[in-house]
Amino acid sequence: MESPDSASPAAFTGTRLNKIYRTGETEVHALRDVDLSIPQGEVLVLLGPSGSGKSTLLNILGGLDRPTSGNLSWFDHDLVAADEAALTRFRRAHVGFIFQFYNLIPSLTAEENVRLVTDIAESPMPPGEALERVGLADRRNHYPAQLSGGEQQRVAVARAIAKRPAVLLCDEPTGALDSRTGVRVLETLASANRELATTVVIITHNAGIAAMAHRVFHFLDGRIARIVRNERPVDPAGITW
Ligand SMILES: Nc1ncnc2c1ncn2[C@@H]1O[C@H](COP(=O)(O)OP(=O)(O)OP(=O)(O)O)[C@@H](O)[C@H]1O
Numbered sequence: 182m183e184s185p186d187s188a189s190p191a192a193f194t195g196t197r198l199n200k201i202y203r204t205g206e207t208e209v210h211a212l213r214d215v216d217l218s219i220p221q222g223e224v225l226v227l228l229g230p231s232g233s234g235k236s237t238l239l240n241i242l243g244g245l246d247r248p249t250s251g252n253l254s255w256f257d258h259d260l261v262a263a264d265e266a267a268l269t270r271f272r273r274a275h276v277g278f279i280f281q282f283y284n285l286i287p288s289l290t291a292e293e294n295v296r297l298v299t300d301i302a303e304s305p306m307p308p309g310e311a312l313e314r315v316g317l318a319d320r321r322n323h324y325p326a327q328l329s330g331g332e333q334q335r336v337a338v339a340r341a342i343a344k345r346p347a348v349l350l351c352d353e354p355t356g357a358l359d360s361r362t363g364v365r366v367l368e369t370l371a372s373a374n375r376e377l378a379t380t381v382v383i384i385t386h387n388a389g390i391a392a393m394a395h396r397v398f399h400f401l402d403g404r405i406a407r408i409v410r411n412e413r414p415v416d417p418a419g420i421t422w
Pocket residue numbers: 202203204209210211229230231232233234235236237238400
């Protein structure tokens with residue numbers, strides 16, 4: 182896998198991002214003065230101990246939550262100043278989410294689950310194409326209960342990529358899967374990056390997965406403690422855990 186042009190513009194730019202959760206008397210400082218730049222078209226892996234702020238950052242990048250202070254932009258769109266309606270438009274148009282548990286609707290087939298998104302997207306790919314991209318064209322009429330965990334997650338990837346989002350935000354996408362099925366899910370993310378130029382952000386506890394990234398952010402206690410650039414990301418097929 183080639184590294185995207187180093188002159189790629191930043192998709193996300195954040196400066197002095199802080200997030201403080203307040204619950205009654207208790208305050209949790211989840212992000213502490215985080216500065217970041219995420220180039221368009223890269224695969225970025227977020228590693229770090231539990232509670233170090235990875236999901237908090239992912240949710241803020243995806244417009245699901247807001248920082249307590251700091252600046253964040255998506256190209257020239259200010260995501261901090263955006264009102265709720267603008268954040269919703271941003272998510273709908275540009276962001277695909279993938280979570281550890283697939284969140285498919287059990288009473289709908291694989292294709293119908295993907296269609297839920299394509300019916301409301303602006304210029305989606307046909308649901309059949311999305312399922313083909315994740316290697317599940319022949320399972321389009323199967324219900325989630327008839328699919329393995331890895332296959333269900335690939336349907337979730339098809340659903341996320343069908344609207345051709347500019348960015349895929351993945352929170353522990355292989356967390357519930359064994360290594361072999363997890364790799365097949367990672368391959369679908371890598372091919373979305375390669376073939377659709379999607380910027381892909383992956384939270385994981387598996388340090389091995391960092392090998393497929395162009396860039397790795399190591400989180401510690403609400404900060405990005407270290408950024409590692411990977412000149413030669415590997416194909417996920419070469420990763421095991
Ligand atoms: N909604 C919330 N209300 C209060 N505290 C929260 C909330 N969400 C997260 N936190 C706290 O913020 C800190 C960072 O959490 P976050 O989920 O971002 O970490 P993480 O690195 O993603 O952890 P994990 O790897 O376990 O998912 C933790 O101390 C967590 O308990």
